[in-house]
Amino acid sequence: MVRxxxxxxxxxxAICVWISLLNPRFATVPGFMSFLMRxxxxxxxAAGQLFVIxxxxxxxxxxxxxxxxxxxxxxxxxxxxxxxxxxxAVMFLIGIAVGVFNGAVTSWLKVPSFITTLxxxxxxxxxxxxxxxxxxxGFLPNNFRVFGRNRLTGVPLLDEVxxxxxxxxxxxxxxxxxxxxxxxxxxxxxxxxxxxxxRLSGVPTAKVRILAFVASATSAVIAGILLGGFSGVxxxxxxxxxxxxxxxxxxxxxxxxxxxxxxxxxxxxxxTLQALFTLLNLLGWPKPLRDGLQGVIIIxxxxxxxxxxxxx
Amino acid sequence: xxxxxASPRQGQRGGQPILEMRGITKRxxxxxxxxxxxxxxxxxxxxxxxxxxxxxxSTLMKILGGAYAPDEGTLLLDGRPxxxxxPWEAQRQGISIxxxxxxxxxxxxxxENIFLxxxxxxxxxxxxxxxHRDTAHLLARLGVEQWIEPDTLVKDLPVxxxxxxxxxxxxxxxxxxLVMDEPTAALTDREVDLLMGLVRQLRDEGLAIVxxxxxxxxxxxxxxxxxxxxxxRKVGTVxxxxxxxxxxxxxxxxxxxxxxxxxxARPEDIGSPxxxxxxxxxxxxxxxxxxxxxxxxxxxxxLQGSGRTELLRAIFGIQPFTRGTMRVRGxxxxxxSPLEAVRLRMGFLTENRKEEGLALLQPVRDNTLxxxxxxxxLLARADGVLSVAQLxxxxxxxxxxxxxxVQYLSGGNQQKxxxxxxxxxxxxxxxxxxxTRGIDVNAKAGIHRLIRSLARSGKAILMASxxxxxxxxxxxxxxxxxxxxxxxxxxxxxxxxxxxxxATGQRKGGRSA
Numbered sequence: 001m002v003r004x005x006x007x008x009x010x011x012x013x014a015i016c017v018w019i020s021l022l023n024p025r026f027a028t029v030p031g032f033m034s035f036l037m038r039x040x041x042x043x044x045x046a047a048g049q050l051f052v053i054x055x056x057x058x059x060x061x062x063x064x065x066x067x068x069x070x071x072x073x074x075x076x077x078x079x080x081x082x083x084x085x086x087x088x089a090v091m092f093l094i095g096i097a098v099g100v101f102n103g104a105v106t107s108w109l110k111v112p113s114f115i116t117t118l119x120x121x122x123x124x125x126x127x128x129x130x131x132x133x134x135x136x137x138g139f140l141p142n143n144f145r146v147f148g149r150n151r152l153t154g155v156p157l158l159d160e161v162x163x164x165x166x167x168x169x170x171x172x173x174x175x176x177x178x179x180x181x182x183x184x185x186x187x188x189x190x191x192x193x194x195x196x197x198x199r200l201s202g203v204p205t206a207k208v209r210i211l212a213f214v215a216s217a218t219s220a221v222i223a224g225i226l227l228g229g230f231s232g233v234x235x236x237x238x239x240x241x242x243x244x245x246x247x248x249x250x251x252x253x254x255x256x257x258x259x260x261x262x263x264x265x266x267x268x269x270x271x272t273l274q275a276l277f278t279l280l281n282l283l284g285w286p287k288p289l290r291d292g293l294q295g296v297i298i299i300x301x302x303x304x305x306x307x308x309x310x311x312x
Numbered sequence: 313x314x315x316x317x318a319s320p321r322q323g324q325r326g327g328q329p330i331l332e333m334r335g336i337t338k339r340x341x342x343x344x345x346x347x348x349x350x351x352x353x354x355x356x357x358x359x360x361x362x363x364x365x366x367x368x369x370s371t372l373m374k375i376l377g378g379a380y381a382p383d384e385g386t387l388l389l390d391g392r393p394x395x396x397x398x399p400w401e402a403q404r405q406g407i408s409i410x411x412x413x414x415x416x417x418x419x420x421x422x423x424e425n426i427f428l429x430x431x432x433x434x435x436x437x438x439x440x441x442x443x444h445r446d447t448a449h450l451l452a453r454l455g456v457e458q459w460i461e462p463d464t465l466v467k468d469l470p471v472x473x474x475x476x477x478x479x480x481x482x483x484x485x486x487x488x489x490l491v492m493d494e495p496t497a498a499l500t501d502r503e504v505d506l507l508m509g510l511v512r513q514l515r516d517e518g519l520a521i522v523x524x525x526x527x528x529x530x531x532x533x534x535x536x537x538x539x540x541x542x543x544x545r546k547v548g549t550v551x552x553x554x555x556x557x558x559x560x561x562x563x564x565x566x567x568x569x570x571x572x573x574x575x576x577a578r579p580e581d582i583g584s585p586x587x588x589x590x591x592x593x594x595x596x597x598x599x600x601x602x603x604x605x606x607x608x609x610x611x612x613x614x615l616q617g618s619g620r621t622e623l624l625r626a627i628f629g630i631q632p633f634t635r636g637t638m639r640v641r642g643x644x645x646x647x648x649s650p651l652e653a654v655r656l657r658m659g660f661l662t663e664n665r666k667e668e669g670l671a672l673l674q675p676v677r678d679n680t681l682x683x684x685x686x687x688x689x690l691l692a693r694a695d696g697v698l699s700v701a702q703l704x705x706x707x708x709x710x711x712x713x714x715x716x717x718v719q720y721l722s723g724g725n726q727q728k729x730x731x732x733x734x735x736x737x738x739x740x741x742x743x744x745x746x747x748t749r750g751i752d753v754n755a756k757a758g759i760h761r762l763i764r765s766l767a768r769s770g771k772a773i774l775m776a777s778x779x780x781x782x783x784x785x786x787x788x789x790x791x792x793x794x795x796x797x798x799x800x801x802x803x804x805x806x807x808x809x810x811x812x813x814x815a816t817g818q819r820k821g822g823r824s825a
Contacts, residue, residue, distance in 0.1 A: 183685035186694045190682050193671035200630070200668050201733065202654030202686035211690070259673045 006253050008268045015275040022282045029158055033151075037162035039274035041066075041148075041223035041230070044168055045241055046248035046270035047175040047263060048219020051212040053249045054179070056192035056258025057106060057113030059213060061120035062220035062245060065098055066238030068128040069224030074138040074233045075131060081141040088144070091221050098124070099217030103210030113213075121242070129235060136233040148229020164226050168267075171222065176263040178215070188212055192258020240291070247298040248273055256302055273297070328391065329354050330520045331376075331407070331489045336385035338371050345371040347544045348385070353489060353520040358511060360535035360552070361524045364564055364780065367541040369524050373491055376522070377409040378402030390488075408482030409491040414474055418467035423447035425466055426481045450480045454510060472503035479510065490514065491522040496530060497617050508534055526615045528557045528816045540564055557818055558809070565780065565808035573785030574764035576804045581607035582788075585642070586772035587627070587658075587741045592636030596622045597796045600636065604772040606740070609763065611787025612776035613811050619796040620776040621662075624743040627774070628660045629653045640741060654683060658741040659734030661727065663749035669730040672719035676711050679718050679729050680704060684736040703732045707762060724748075724755025731762065742766065744775040748782065760786060780808050 020027040026035065045062055052059040069091050076090065077083040102120055106113040147167065151160040179185035187208050191198040199205050220241075227237050250256060251272055252265030273294070280290050329352035338346040346368045353359040363369050374380045375387070378396030386393050389405055396402040402409075416425050423443045424431070432442040447462035456476050466474060475495060482490055492511075496504045511534055515521055525531055531538060532552060540547040540563040547563045583606030592600040597619050604610045614620040626633050629647040638645055640656045647653045653660070662668050670679055677700050684698060700714055707728040711721055718729055727747060734742060747763065748756040763786065767773050777783045783790055790802040792814035800814040812818075 178691075181694050182690070183688050183692050183694050184690040186678055186685055187682070187690075190671040190674060190678065193673045194667070197668055197670055198682070200628075200650045200660055201682045202651045203682070204651055204686065208690070255673075259671065 006265050008252050008265055008272055012268050012272040015279055019279050033162055037164045039271050040164040040168040041226045042244050042274060043267045043270035044171045044219050045223045045245040046266045047171055048216040049245035050249045050254055050261050050266040051215040053254050054192045054258055054261040055188045055209055055212045059216040060117040060242045063238040063241035064121045064124035065217060065220040066224040066241055068124050069221050070228040070233055070237050071128045071132050074140050081143045084144045095217040095221035096214055099214030100210055103213035107206035107209050136235050140228050145229035148226040172267050179263045250301045332388040334386045336382045339383050345544050349546045351539055353522055355518045355520050356515055357536045358515050358521045358523050358534050360531045360538045361522055363541035368544040369541055376407060376491055403485050406488035408485055408487040410478045412494045412497055414478055416466045416474055421463050421465055422460055422477050423462040425477060426484050450484055454480055471498045489520045493524045561809050561812045574761050577608050577788045581768055583607050588639040590637045592633045594626055594634045597626055599797055604774050606770045606772050607767055608788040609767050609773040609775055609786050611783040611790040613783045613790055613815055614793035615815050618793040620793050621745050624745050624776055628743055657739045659739035660743045661730050661747055663746035665726045665730055670718050670726060673717055675715045675717055676729055677714040680732045680736055683733050687737055698736055703736055706735060707732045723751045727759055740771045742771055742773045746777050
């Protein structure tokens with residue numbers, strides 16, 4: 001599927017070089033590992049989002065699901081590290097349930113995924129805030145936070161590797177395999193390309209689509225666990241993450257409305273966004289301006305893709 | 313309304329044509345859709361336009377309506393040459409076209425639809441009082457005011473009444489020429505009578521009416537003259553009173569088979585029944601009985617709206633049968649979705665390869681393997697045991713490689729990819745609908761040979777087609793449909809006249825043995 005080097009990798013490399021010129025520490029192993037650690041949640045989220053995008057949909061609910069995971073975990077663990085394991089398991093179950101719901105409503109009730117997941121975004125956030133009374137409550141114990149902020153030490157050559165980076169690597173490999181090497185992934189792309197032809201070819205469209213939403217929601221649970229570990233309990237931890245994930249997928253060459261997209265591209269897209277924000281920070285851009293840029297980027301990336309398709 | 317007030321009918325024979333087309337030629341890439349066609353219509357006349365699918369009727373109509381500009385030839389309106397750069401101009405000059413698909417907004421009222429974009433204004437706002445009055449006046453003139461209220465939403469009207477709204481709209485433009493394309497396709501018999509009455513009334517008021525239809529009964533009931541088109545050329549214009557339906561059929565067909573077809577099935581090719589239907593029906597089909605055996609190609613002929621394509625869609629579970637029985641390989645089955653059909657190893661190929669056959673952005677390989685993957689566990693490795701190269705070789709695919717996106721293939725090669733997709737899962741009940749529509753002549757012959765070789769290899773093939781020579785050239789038996797039923801069966805090598813007689817509802821049954 002990846003015949004030539006997609007432009008996003010060139011852009012990513014260029015931004016990384018620029019950052020290194022401004023901040024030589026970035027080009028060291030620990031510097032780059034820190035960068036990857038910060039980028040990991042967004043990259044994992046982009047990987048999950050891509051499953052839904054290639055099938056022709058959107059999953060806007062992931063940001064709120066992240067918030068729910070962070071707030072819900074601190075509530076359920078309730079300060080006792082012994083609870084961490086089962087609480088994480090519960091979070092995955094919640095994620096799967098949200099994914100099944102999104103996919104089922106979209107498939108069977110024919111509600112466009114944009115609306116289904118927009119509704120879910122509002123509902124999940126509302127539910128999370130109701131649960132905690134509207135403010136961040138409690139804290140996350142160390143054995144929960146280790147995934148997001150600790151490092152595996154004594155690794156040959158690299159010395160220390162953040163757990164988040166290892167998790168990102170595993171997610172990247174598994175997601176790439178699922179999308180590009182299994183019958184499910186191929187059917188998902190065919191479904192996004194031409195739903196009618198896919199149905200007439202015997203593709204079980206509802207099942208295939210529901211699983212895509214489950215993949216996206218699962219990625220949100222993983223991202224939530226990492227973000228909770230990295231930055232602790234807050235009520236706006238997930239805000240805007242869905243847009244970042246969609247932007248990343250589009251930057252990575254995915255076609256909105258489905259049929260085209262690669263997993264390495266989407267992950268590179270997420271890393272590029274993170275690198276760009278790092279760069280703009282170094283250049284002294286204020287944060288609101290950096291945040292605002294994201295909207296411009298997604299519009300620009302989609303316009304660029306549309307322009308290229310028209311030309312060919 | 314029309315400038316000419318109730319002109320007496322007796323003057324029509326020698327009357328000046330209101331609209332005249334002279335030597336109209338229209339070319340599209342690779343096809344001459346119309347070749348020097350002349351056509352005229354007079355005030356107070358109904359002029360029927362007939363011809364097989366692809367004869368050029370709709371191109372002619374679109375030129376009339378200003379949707380296409382002719383490459384050659386002239387259009388005269390009241391004796392003056394005119395050219396329309398936009399459909400809107402044709403309408404303003406008095407030519408109204410009522411298409412099969414109505415151009416009405418379902419959630420607007422009758423009045424709002426009729427005067428869409430031309431609403432009477434008062435101080436810059438829509439004058440609803442006048443809008444209502446003008447519409448009521450128009451409907452009364454048509455004599456339909458007892459059925460249609462100006463303030464009813466269009467979606468709440470039956471199809472026949474929606475059509476009358478279209479006619480009222482056409483009249484509101486003070487039309488001199490009214491073109492109706494298959495106006496009775498969606499109407500019941502009673503509604504057809506109603507429409508006929510209305511058309512006669514408009515004719516007597518002096519409108520010139522071009523009436524496009526497949527239905528001989530209506531044509532002979534209403535037309536003064538009939539023009540027959542075939543393959544983009546005019547065969548002739550005749551007075552309706554001087555010809556019989558059989559004459560008309562002869563004019564519509566009577567061309568040589570335009571391609572070389574492979575041999576029919578030999579007796580030893582034919583095996584056991586793979587697909588059987590008994591008393592099957594749904595809301596558009598009724599009492600369908602048929603058998604397709606291994607090794608044979610059964611053709612399905614029928615005009616548009618006869619249920620030809622609906623039959624295949626019902627078998628494949630897209631609009632499933634709701635009654636009757638269906639057997640596949642002798643086993644009684646119910647097919648309620650395409651997935652169930654695919655599991656029974658049925659295959660489906662239509663002329664809409666881009667909409668229904670292929671994922672255009674994906675490479676040859678992924679398209680070929682799509683059905684195969686759909687039938688395997690979801691998480692199975694994408695590339696299983698199948699050799700895609702072998703499959704594409706079997707259908708003689710010409711592509712730059714298995715990684716070429718199918719959007720860049722020619723129409724014939726795209727159809728071959730769709731076929732390969734079904735071969736990959738060894739589908740042996742194959743349903744084809746216009747498999748070669750829109751494909752150039754050479755590729756067509758290639759597909760025909762391929763279909764025959766599939767039959768030879770023991771597959772049961774049910775092929776519906778709007779192309780009569782194709783049906784005749786390919787089919788070992790021919791089923792002719794009309795009005796949602798199988799109206800008769802003909803043996804291999806039946807003539808077009810025999811098929812048309814059944815397809816237009818003239819005769820019922822088979823060939824008298």
